[in-house]
Amino acid sequence: MKLKLSLLTAALLSSSLFLLPETSHARLPVAVDGQQLPTLAPMLEKVTPGVVSIQVSGAKEVRRRVDPFDFFFGNPAPRSQKRPFSGLGSGVIIDADEGYVVTNNHVIDEADNIVVTLKDGREFKAELVGADKESDIALLQIEGEDLTAVKLADSDQLRVGDFSVAIGNPFGLSHTVTSGIVSALGRSGLNIEGYEDFIQTDAAINQGNSGGALVNLRGELIGINTAILGASGGNVGIGFAIPSNMMKNLVDQIVEYGQVRRGSLGIRGRTLDAGLAKAQGFDVKQGAFVQEVVKDSAADEAGIKANDVIIALNGDKIESFEELRGKIATLGEGKKVKIEIYRDGDTRTLNVELKGQSEQRAEADRIHPSLQGAALESGERNGNQGIVVVSVEERSPAARVGLQEGDVIMQVNRQRVASVRDMKRLIDDIQGNIVLGIKRGRDSVFYLIQ
Numbered sequence: 001m002k003l004k005l006s007l008l009t010a011a012l013l014s015s016s017l018f019l020l021p022e023t024s025h026a027r028l029p030v031a032v033d034g035q036q037l038p039t040l041a042p043m044l045e046k047v048t049p050g051v052v053s054i055q056v057s058g059a060k061e062v063r064r065r066v067d068p069f070d071f072f073f074g075n076p077a078p079r080s081q082k083r084p085f086s087g088l089g090s091g092v093i094i095d096a097d098e099g100y101v102v103t104n105n106h107v108i109d110e111a112d113n114i115v116v117t118l119k120d121g122r123e124f125k126a127e128l129v130g131a132d133k134e135s136d137i138a139l140l141q142i143e144g145e146d147l148t149a150v151k152l153a154d155s156d157q158l159r160v161g162d163f164s165v166a167i168g169n170p171f172g173l174s175h176t177v178t179s180g181i182v183s184a185l186g187r188s189g190l191n192i193e194g195y196e197d198f199i200q201t202d203a204a205i206n207q208g209n210s211g212g213a214l215v216n217l218r219g220e221l222i223g224i225n226t227a228i229l230g231a232s233g234g235n236v237g238i239g240f241a242i243p244s245n246m247m248k249n250l251v252d253q254i255v256e257y258g259q260v261r262r263g264s265l266g267i268r269g270r271t272l273d274a275g276l277a278k279a280q281g282f283d284v285k286q287g288a289f290v291q292e293v294v295k296d297s298a299a300d301e302a303g304i305k306a307n308d309v310i311i312a313l314n315g316d317k318i319e320s321f322e323e324l325r326g327k328i329a330t331l332g333e334g335k336k337v338k339i340e341i342y343r344d345g346d347t348r349t350l351n352v353e354l355k356g357q358s359e360q361r362a363e364a365d366r367i368h369p370s371l372q373g374a375a376l377e378s379g380e381r382n383g384n385q386g387i388v389v390v391s392v393e394e395r396s397p398a399a400r401v402g403l404q405e406g407d408v409i410m411q412v413n414r415q416r417v418a419s420v421r422d423m424k425r426l427i428d429d430i431q432g433n434i435v436l437g438i439k440r441g442r443d444s445v446f447y448l449i450q
Helices: 041-050 068-073 244-257 274-280 298-302 321-331 359-367 397-401 420-429
Strands: 004-007 051-063 080-095 100-103 111-117 123-125 127-132 137-141 163-168 176-187 198-201 213-215 221-230 239-243 267-271 288-293 309-313 336-343 346-353 374-378 387-392 408-412 434-440 443-449
Touching: 041 051, 041 163, 041 213, 051 100, 080 221, 100 244, 127 244, 137 244, 163 198, 163 221, 198 221, 221 244, 239 244, 244 321, 267 321, 288 298, 288 321, 298 346, 309 321, 359 374, 359 420, 374 420, 387 397, 408 420
Parallel strands: none
Antiparallel strands: 004 221, 051 080, 051 111, 080 100, 100 137, 111 123, 127 137, 163 176, 163 213, 176 198, 198 239, 213 221, 221 239, 267 288, 288 309, 309 336, 336 346, 374 387, 387 408, 408 434, 434 443
16 A cells, blocks of 8 residues: 655545434443543643634636647747635644734645634634745734633653644544644654654544644643645544644744744755764764865854764754754754764764855745755856756755756746846746756756746
């Protein structure tokens, strides 16, 4: 059976309820020998008013797939059309005074109308404060009285085996509660989001749970339910949630800046595995192996060098390069962190002040969403014709398009480009599909982006 990762996108087209004959059941006692039986009811009575259902609607732009060579033989660009859509999801009130509701970006992405429904039946039209596609977090705001917020837990204190409770709106069944345990922490490399540091749980999570709450037995928010691993999008006991601390870092940036300002360490590297550790003669077996340090970056200024192994961030063990990348990016620029490295048989701790991602990287993001994760440099700055792809982050949208480090973008829809500014101006004016003409070594390749 083929397994696949599924975002819990909540577009419910139809559902059927199979009604079973009514049967009699013995009522469970509330106490045995005078001892109260354990129950989650008191905790849920406090928490569930802070979990909301979200309904969205809008129109998505749909483009017909075409042969990219049509553009090179004078055929007109295909027309795009709008297709109506609607969907369901979940959310969590995290600030009752401000009316802030956090959910997943994929729940509200491209929506024109967002309606939040509380447990007491009240409905509010929500405004989007800001969102971050790479981490799949969105912040909404509603105006209402007597709102209930869910208290945030310190997700860094979670341990595998802790009990967890998922609350959400699966298949439109509002305030459905399931329970389980924390199965694993720091899950990354799943290719669900650009930045991953998931809590894994076996609490049942299904379509419509996206953006809902994962809480501990004290009713404190430990995560935002986001994705599942299943054969056909159904629950098999492997669900993933964005940790509350990561969510808070992102939301704080959205509130302050209207967007996420990612922190940058300025290294390129890979996950240290047993083979690499043995080849290098390292005593450590896990961590983020530094292959290159960008000049004048935060890492460079702190004294991190190529061939170092980053083994801890702020006292927390780092097991992979992807884990380090996700944690750094969500901390935000200007944050001061302590990084423990392994070098020449010894360990040492360095103080690092994170810088923001370069203007070149930000420019690449603004050109087109499909170029996120690529650092571009105008040819006029490096003596080359076209636009040089300086780097491409693994599993980023740019990597999925097919861009590689060292590529030179020469054309956009048959028109030559020499600067990032030229490229942005051309793409902003294009209504249909976009074809990039790229020089790769001695070869020429073409990529279609939508």
